Amino acid sequence: MSGFSVNWLDLREPADQAARHKGLATTLVNFLQADADISPIIVDLGSGTGSTLRALTGLGAQQCVWRLVDHDPALLNEALRRHSQGEIVEDYQADLQEVDALPLGGAALLSASALFDLVSEELVDALIARLRTQPTAIYAALNYDGRTEWTPVHPLDEAVLMAFNQDQRRDKGMGPALGPDAAGYMQSMLENAGYRVLTGDSAWLLGPDQQALVADLIRGIRTAVADDDALSAAALDEWQAFRLSHAASGHGLIGHIDVLAFPPTD
Template identity: 55%
Template sequence: MSSFSIAWLDLREAADIAARDKNIAAQLLNWLGQAADPVSPDRIAVDLGAGTGSTLRALNKSGASNIVWRLVELDGKLLDEALRRHGKQCLIEDYQADLNIIEELPLTGAHIISASALFDLTSASFIDALLARIDARKTAVYAALNYDGTTHWTPAHSLDEKVLAAFNQDQLRDKGFGPALGPDCTAYLQQALSAKGYNLTLSPSPWQLTAQHSELLRELISGIATAVVNADELTVEAILEWKDFRIAHIGDGHCTVGHWDLLALPD
């Protein structure tokens, strides 16, 4: 499993928070209140691939309280940053761990298993193994910001569709968890969680990027161009033409990147 830099996670966070479905977050927090145990009032949330704590921050903005956060992340630098930002304000247990070793993940007693922009990087076998460890009678699953394979740009360019197709193909390669589900992630989660008896709520959570997200757009465009450089349908010259056009129109263009938020609650 590869890691992401603090700079990239910070760069995308404002777009992530704006995109997250607020009703799903409210529904989750309402469920936590209804499920409260008077003997043990603190709710336990296990956040997988926690990074610097973006899910924690997003739910805190929605009014979360009395949550013990188990932040699970392979990159110790990201965990240290999460503790630096929140160690005095929140109850945090940090776990530096390889998510692939599912049997060792600290899931015991969890009320929520959460992950943001993670499950689309994982494989069907990873999700199956993870859900096999979760108590479907007691544990909610909150999967936010999973890429759905759609990206729309304005102004349009003649290569947009070919670049998108090549990028989506790249999203299926192994990201450290086996062959990635990529854009098929939400449908697979929906099927797997329904089979375990969960009640599901899904909502689109697209990025809406404009000139105010210029740094993020520049990184996104460069990242897409790098990801598709070996695509059979595109020459290097064509990719550079597309990249230069996209960067030239950051100031007057718009980009929508499709994601889905999913909440699965015990029956």
């Protein structure tokens, strides 16, 4: 339904967990645990199988009420299968574009991982407007920022990256996507709305241990840029073969930025 399989989300999760900015995540967990008598409500948008839940509980977020929101029932069912015994988890099958219907009431935190580069400026604006009347923090982790660097280099790397970053702005079902602009746009809109905003680098640093992820990523990039007029199929075939031949020995950096924002206090 969404195009995000459990297999792909599982494949990327170790790289995501290693990449999350630890300083920001620790600051967030301390905020959530500040009052031992309160069970903070966390609304995780585009939750998939629950990677944000796993990341924050792993860092010490306890006694939270997790509202997982996704339009894909298979991913929500997998999240419930993994977590309904150990955590308080509520699942909401919903389209994120229906901002007024999202279950944000009473939330201490709105979270999302690997989501905001897929959404439009309008969706970010609508979420901030919806939250204006309530004191909810925002944690948007792992927003792709446009950096993709490979070692060893290939002559076509730069042209492929330009085409890939262009594709990242394509409508993925939630309006023209912010793509590499996601973190910067969120930061400026949240600061304009009076939030205190922190950002941190959360790049994937991929090496031989992530060979399967690297190979999937390269095939995904090849597919994403296939229709770009500046790249011939033959040149892309050669690029893909070169990149795959180094998946077990080379390195890659895929840039992400985490955003943590605390609401205005007055």
